[in-house]
Amino acid sequence: MSILNVMNCAEAQGNTGVAECPVDVKLLSFIIKVPNGFELTEAQMATKETALAALIEAVNNDNPSLRAYPFPAQVTFTDNSTDPTFQTFGSGSLGLANEGVYDWMFQFTQGGLCLSNALRKFNGGSNQKFVVVDLQGNLYGTKVGTSLKGIPSHYIYTDKLKAATYTEVAVYAYRVNFMPRYFNEDIAFINLGYSELAAIEGLRNVNISLAVTPRVANVIKVRLKTGCSAVDLYTDYSTELAAVGNFRVSRNGAVVTITSVAVDANLGAFTITLDATDPDYNVAGPFVVNLAPVSVLAAAGVVGFEGLPLTVA
């Protein structure tokens, strides 16, 4: 059994003795940009828990092109959808020429300019798909067979920021534009709970920087800080990160063996030592230092982070 397009009528307050209760789309809160092949299958939608797990797995996919990206919740929702266009004939009768399109704008404040700039990296992409969440915890996509798939958009666009004034804060917003059928006749929804969906966070970038310059032969000391808020991962994850499996070092695309990773408490950094006898090692470098894939870090207890590679001369 699947929870696709199932209303939990038993929990609906104020309804008595009704055989059916219709879906009522509540205020939309945020979208999740999903990869083109994204699909929640009938099996994955057997329960709320399995569906949430599949969604979380998509958000934490090691491959950025196969990953789902939660966008921030709106503080103002604006419906800019276009009205149907009717042609007036000589007789005075009307015919529908164009149904119009959906165009929704989600203004957000969480994350500010840093997050806005991250979202703007998706601008210009083609064939982008999304799912959308409303305040009652319904996740909406489009129904294809027994699956829920992403809604194809004409665009997912994050606007340039609008400067603050004496009466208004700076405006950050994203828009989606798409054909009506995907949210009407072909709509798919599953109720996963709003707090559960809102708790699914996107990955945070980790900037890797040298703690000691220049590099000393086969010893590289690095600091790890998140991209937007510069939170130091050393503070919360020094023990978990001090393991060779959490880092990757390469030279000219070839992996160089890491012999140890140690906590440097003086510097609040990590000491990475390389095998100088590794045929891919060369004291001249350069080396590319990065964190392990998302899933490897998560297994080590460092959940929700992705490193940005650092080239070390």
Add this chain to the structure above:
Amino acid sequence: MNARVGKIGFNIEWAKKVGKDKFLKHFKDIYPDHDLGAEYDKIVPPKEEKPKSGK
């Protein structure tokens, strides 16, 4: 190097492959204040000598 070294995650596979002598030589200047011999023994416990049978 005057680092205050905390936890060290050694590459166990590499350590077993290169042996104790190379392990000690590789790390002696990097972690001079650490008992590297003991660290290696955690990775590859020394073989216990069989007691000689006596009559």
